[in-house]
Amino acid sequence: MQLNLPSGARLFFKIALIFVLTLLLLIPLAMTRGVIQDRQAYREQAVQTIARSSAGEQALLGPVLVVPYVETVEVEEAGQSGVRTLLQRRAGQWVFFPSTLKLDGTVLPRTRQLGLHKVRVYTLQAKALATLRAEIPADTNPAHPRTIGRPYLSWGISDVRGIVGSPRLTVNGRAMPVADGFGSRPAGGLHVRFDAPTAGQVLAFDTTLDVALDGTESLALVPIAGDNQFSLASAWPHPRFGGSFAPLSHTIDGHGFRAKWAVSKLASSAQRQFLAGATLPTIATDANPRATGNNVDTAGVDAIGVSLVDPVNVYSQADRATKYGVLFVVLTFVGFFMFELIKQLRIHPIQYGLVGLALAVFFLLLVSLSERIAFGIAYIVSAAACIGLLGFYLSAVLRSAARGIGFAAMLTTLYAALYGLLVSEDNALVMGAGLLFAILAGIMVVTRKIDWYALQGGTTE
Numbered sequence: 512m513q514l515n516l517p518s519g520a521r522l523f524f525k526i527a528l529i530f531v532l533t534l535l536l537l538i539p540l541a542m543t544r545g546v547i548q549d550r551q552a553y554r555e556q557a558v559q560t561i562a563r564s565s566a567g568e569q570a571l572l573g574p575v576l577v578v579p580y581v582e583t584v585e586v587e588e589a590g591q592s593g594v595r596t597l598l599q600r601r602a603g604q605w606v607f608f609p610s611t612l613k614l615d616g617t618v619l620p621r622t623r624q625l626g627l628h629k630v631r632v633y634t635l636q637a638k639a640l641a642t643l644r645a646e647i648p649a650d651t652n653p654a655h656p657r658t659i660g661r662p663y664l665s666w667g668i669s670d671v672r673g674i675v676g677s678p679r680l681t682v683n684g685r686a687m688p689v690a691d692g693f694g695s696r697p698a699g700g701l702h703v704r705f706d707a708p709t710a711g712q713v714l715a716f717d718t719t720l721d722v723a724l725d726g727t728e729s730l731a732l733v734p735i736a737g738d739n740q741f742s743l744a745s746a747w748p749h750p751r752f753g754g755s756f757a758p759l760s761h762t763i764d765g766h767g768f769r770a771k772w773a774v775s776k777l778a779s780s781a782q783r784q785f786l787a788g789a790t791l792p793t794i795a796t797d798a799n800p801r802a803t804g805n806n807v808d809t810a811g812v813d814a815i816g817v818s819l820v821d822p823v824n825v826y827s828q829a830d831r832a833t834k835y836g837v838l839f840v841v842l843t844f845v846g847f848f849m850f851e852l853i854k855q856l857r858i859h860p861i862q863y864g865l866v867g868l869a870l871a872v873f874f875l876l877l878v879s880l881s882e883r884i885a886f887g888i889a890y891i892v893s894a895a896a897c898i899g900l901l902g903f904y905l906s907a908v909l910r911s912a913a914r915g916i917g918f919a920a921m922l923t924t925l926y927a928a929l930y931g932l933l934v935s936e937d938n939a940l941v942m943g944a945g946l947l948f949a950i951l952a953g954i955m956v957v958t959r960k961i962d963w964y965a966l967q968g969g970t971t972e
Contacts, residue, residue: 532844532867533837533841536868539872543836543878544833546878547829548830551827554826557630558628558727561625561632561727565632565672565673565725565727566673566724566725566726568669568727568729569669569729569731570668570669570792570794570811571724571730571733572667572791573639573664574612574641574643574666574718574720575607575665575785576608576664576714577604577606577607577662577665578604578606578645579602579659581601581602582600583652583657584598584599585597585599586598586599605648606785607645608735608737608776609642609643609718609735609737610642610737612639612734613639613739614637614732614742615638615639616742617637618635618743618744619633619634619636621634631747631819631820635726636723637723639719640717640719641717641718641720642716643715644714645713645714646713646714647659647712649711656710657710659707659708661705661707662714664702664718665693665702666680666701666720668699669699669731670699670726671691671699673724674701674722674723674725675723675725676723677689678721678722679720679721680703680718680719682717689701690702690703690704729793729816729818730817730818731792731794731814731815732814734756734774734779735785737776739775741774742770743769744768744769744770747767747819748767749821750768750819752770752816752817753794754792754794754814754815755814756774756778756779756815772815781812781813781814784812784813791811791812792816794818825881828886828933829878831932836870836874839870839925840871843922844867847866849954865904866901866904869897869901870901873896876897890930894923898922898923899919901918901922902916902918902922905918
């Protein structure tokens with residue numbers, strides 16, 4: 512096929528100009544991504560505002576029995592007259608963990624709204640049953656017996672403002688007066704006090720905690736016992752299971768989720784971490800950038816976790832979409848260039864730039880509309896507006912309504928493919944690779960008979 516093509520110098524200048532235009536269009540695309548990041552930051556601020564006014568991400572740890580004591584120890588001290596032995600009083604404590612812990616909880620979800628942003632909150636209605644046996648050590652030096660204080664049985668709660676009503680804590684079936692505080696820890700919680708035991712005494716009992724706890728977006732439960740069994744149920748159909756341990760079994764459907772965990776102390780470092788002074792854990796959420804790869808704050812105790820996630824995070828979806836913006840611009844410009852070669856049309860660089868800006872505006876429309884309506888509907892409206900505008904404009908630029916409609920059909924295919932990539936994250940790579948292969952194949956088929964040497968004024972064999 513012999514075509515009347517423009518001169519080589521003119522063509523290569525046009526290619527360079529289109530390349531520069533493509534680079535310049537990275538600026539509005541980058542600005543759009545900046546807007547998305549700002550809006551996401553505003554949502555994080557909304558989550559923090561709601562958490563400050565009620566309760567934030569929750570974690571529950573316990574029960575832990577702490578027995579304080581004061582003992583007399585011999586200390587050698589060097590003086591002018593030599594080394595002498597002194598008696599000093601030193602405070603300490605023994606920490607005992609339950610042998611078994613079984614917790615059954617129901618997570619009641621609801622939504623609070625601040626401005627445009629909806630934040631997922633919940634109420635945990637939980638009943639925890641633990642069995643604990645503590646053997647108080649005998650005095651090692653009968654001449655200087657220890658003074659044993661009153662033990663306290665503690666539950667740690669990351670945000671005590673979330674406690675709803677009055678928790679009920681029983682020991683061997685007897686209700687105990689509950690006080691605030693997590694023993695000697697600065698973290699919040701609640702505890703009950705026992706009478707001071709004697710040296711060598713064995714404390715063995717069952718304890719039950721009934722509590723209602725408000726929280727925001729995520730919940731963590733610490734497997735502090737030797738044998739831990741947790742069971743959670745909720746009407747929220749979009750949970751994300753995080754933390755250090757996956758559920759032993761779970762079901763998720765349109766009515767919500769049910770999940771069970773079984774964790775042994777052999778598989779958990781929670782007891783060792785607690786004794787080392789680790790803090791309560793934080794489970795990853797959409798608005799929590801502190802979480803690491805295993806969805807638990809590295810400074811926290813090992814925990815199982817559940818987050819009530821949004822199935823369609825409009826900001827993350829829109830951010831992913833903008834990453835394909837350059838591909839949209841490049842493919843559209845390649846289509847224009849093919850028309851210039853094959854149909855001998857002259858398209859001005861300003862027309863290239865206007866079409867590229869229209870493609871960039873699509874992403875801004877998408878994020879602004881998705882804040883107010885469902886993401887899928889926002890995508891359709893934004894795509895229809897941009898495709899309609901470009902179809903109308905290109906009918907004049909390409910000097911044919913049929914060509915404008917054809918380009919609009921091509922853009923419709925691209926937008927449909929992009930939506931498929933966004934909603935099918937697991938298959939995004941294979942779908943994207945297939946799309947690029949199909950586009951490359953189409954370009955090669957259309958240009959297979961072009962004499963590229965003719966563009967340089969050369970000759971063909």
